[in-house]
Amino acid sequence: MTQGAVLPTQIPVHGQMYRLVSGAWVAQMINAVAELGIADALSDDKPVPADELAVATGVDPDKLHRILRALAAFGVFAADTEGRYVHTDLSRVLRRDHPTSMRNAVLTACADWQWQSWSRLTDSVRSGRSAFDDVFGKDMWSYFAEDDPGAETVFQEAHSELATMTDRPLAAAVDIADAVTVIDIGGGYGDFLAAVVDRHPHLNGVLFDTPGTLRSLASDTAAARRAERFTLQPGDFCETVDCSADIYLLKLIICSFDDDMGVRILRNCAANAKPGARIVVIDRVVTNGPESVQAKLSDVQMFVLHPDGRVRTEREFADLFEKAGLGAPHFTPTPSGIYLIEATMHGGAARS
Ligand SMILES: C[S@@+](CC[C@H](N)C(=O)[O-])C[C@H]1O[C@@H](n2cnc3c(N)ncnc32)[C@H](O)[C@@H]1O
CATH class of the missing domain: 1.10.10.10 (Winged helix-like DNA-binding domain superfamily/Winged helix DNA-binding domain)
Incomplete structure (x- = not known):
C-alpha cells in the first residue's frame, strides 16, 4: 500500500x-x-x-x-x-x-558551521589549511566556547546519539582486568565512560574534558545525572593529564590532531601512569577494504574541521605509539569499524 x-x-x-x-x-x-x-x-x-x-x-x-x-x-x-x-x-x-x-547527529552534520566549512573544501585542499579555521578565524573548540555554546550542546548530543550504536560493543571490548580507576580523556558528556562503568560497577570513573564542555554538561539533565557518579576533571590534554589511572581511554580524540600533538597527548597520559597501566586509543582506522568507507569520509571531515585532523592507518598509529615511547600497540577491530589500539606502560613514564 x-x-x-x-x-x-x-x-x-x-x-x-x-x-x-x-x-x-x-x-x-x-x-x-x-x-x-x-x-x-x-x-x-x-x-x-x-x-x-x-x-x-x-x-x-x-x-x-x-x-x-x-x-x-x-x-x-x-x-x-x-x-x-x-x-x-x-x-x-x-x-x-x-x-x-539521530536527530542531533543530523542537525550537527548539516549545521551552518559545517556547511560553511565544507563549502571551502577546494580552498582547503589548495592551501592545506582547515576550512573551519579559515571561515571562523579560530579552531572549532574555541568557536564553540566563545561564539556558539548552543552548537556545542547539539554537537555533544550528536556524539551521544552516535555513541548509543557503538559504545556498548566498544565497552565490552575493553579489557578491564583488575583496573580500579578509568579515566576517559575528552570523554564529552560521559556516554562511553558510563557504558564502561555500567559493565564494571566497581570502577572509579574520571571524566576529563575542557572546562567549557564540563560546564555545558549541566545543561543536559540526563547527561548531568549520569555524570554524578564520575569525578569530573576539567583540563587541557594538550598541556597535561594530571591523573593517575589504570586505564586511559581516548575515544575519537587522536583523529583531531597531527602526529606531534598526538604524540604529546599520549605522552601526557603516560606521564602519570603507573607500570601496568594501559592507554587505549579508540578510533577509526583506514584500511583498504570496503568496510572503510565511513573511515575515509571521516578522514576528510577531519581536515575540513581541524587543521591537523586525520583518520590513520594501522601503520600510522603504530608510528605514533612508537614516537610516544609506548612501543608497538595491539589492535582490536570491532564491528563498528572502530578499533581499540592499546599499549601497556612498562616502567612508569613513556619511553621516548
Ligand atoms: C570528538 S569529541 C569525542 C567525545 C567522546 N570521546 C566520544 O567518543 O564521543 C572530542 C572531545 O574532546 C574534547 N576536547 C577537545 N580538545 C580538548 C582539550 N584540549 N582538552 C580536553 N578535552 C578536549 C571536546 O570537548 C570533546 O568532548
Missing part, C-alpha cells in the same frame, strides 16, 4: 554522478524535517496528509509535501496511494523520542 524508495538498480554514469552530488540536497532536506519536528508530528499508527502535518508544525503545506515526496524516494518517510505519509525505519530515527534517535 505504501510506496517506498524508488531507486533504479541501473543508473547511467551521468545519472550516478548527479545522484552523488545531489546528496547535499538530500542531506539538507533531512535536516529541514528534523529541525522542523516533522517526524515527531507524524503519528506512527495512521497515514497523515502533508497538509495536516503542515498545520501541526506551522509550515508551508506545498513545500512540505514536495520535500516529503522527494525524501520518500530515498526511503525517508513513505507515501500511501492517497498521498498520505507514514513513517519508515529511516524517518523514525529523526524523532526526538526514538530510543536511538
Whole structure:
C-alpha cells in the first residue's frame, strides 16, 4: 500500500554522478524535517496528509509535501496511494523520542558551521589549511566556547546519539582486568565512560574534558545525572593529564590532531601512569577494504574541521605509539569499524 524508495538498480554514469552530488540536497532536506519536528508530528499508527502535518508544525503545506515526496524516494518517510505519509525505519530515527534517535547527529552534520566549512573544501585542499579555521578565524573548540555554546550542546548530543550504536560493543571490548580507576580523556558528556562503568560497577570513573564542555554538561539533565557518579576533571590534554589511572581511554580524540600533538597527548597520559597501566586509543582506522568507507569520509571531515585532523592507518598509529615511547600497540577491530589500539606502560613514564 505504501510506496517506498524508488531507486533504479541501473543508473547511467551521468545519472550516478548527479545522484552523488545531489546528496547535499538530500542531506539538507533531512535536516529541514528534523529541525522542523516533522517526524515527531507524524503519528506512527495512521497515514497523515502533508497538509495536516503542515498545520501541526506551522509550515508551508506545498513545500512540505514536495520535500516529503522527494525524501520518500530515498526511503525517508513513505507515501500511501492517497498521498498520505507514514513513517519508515529511516524517518523514525529523526524523532526526538526514538530510543536511538539521530536527530542531533543530523542537525550537527548539516549545521551552518559545517556547511560553511565544507563549502571551502577546494580552498582547503589548495592551501592545506582547515576550512573551519579559515571561515571562523579560530579552531572549532574555541568557536564553540566563545561564539556558539548552543552548537556545542547539539554537537555533544550528536556524539551521544552516535555513541548509543557503538559504545556498548566498544565497552565490552575493553579489557578491564583488575583496573580500579578509568579515566576517559575528552570523554564529552560521559556516554562511553558510563557504558564502561555500567559493565564494571566497581570502577572509579574520571571524566576529563575542557572546562567549557564540563560546564555545558549541566545543561543536559540526563547527561548531568549520569555524570554524578564520575569525578569530573576539567583540563587541557594538550598541556597535561594530571591523573593517575589504570586505564586511559581516548575515544575519537587522536583523529583531531597531527602526529606531534598526538604524540604529546599520549605522552601526557603516560606521564602519570603507573607500570601496568594501559592507554587505549579508540578510533577509526583506514584500511583498504570496503568496510572503510565511513573511515575515509571521516578522514576528510577531519581536515575540513581541524587543521591537523586525520583518520590513520594501522601503520600510522603504530608510528605514533612508537614516537610516544609506548612501543608497538595491539589492535582490536570491532564491528563498528572502530578499533581499540592499546599499549601497556612498562616502567612508569613513556619511553621516548
Ligand atoms: C570528538 S569529541 C569525542 C567525545 C567522546 N570521546 C566520544 O567518543 O564521543 C572530542 C572531545 O574532546 C574534547 N576536547 C577537545 N580538545 C580538548 C582539550 N584540549 N582538552 C580536553 N578535552 C578536549 C571536546 O570537548 C570533546 O568532548
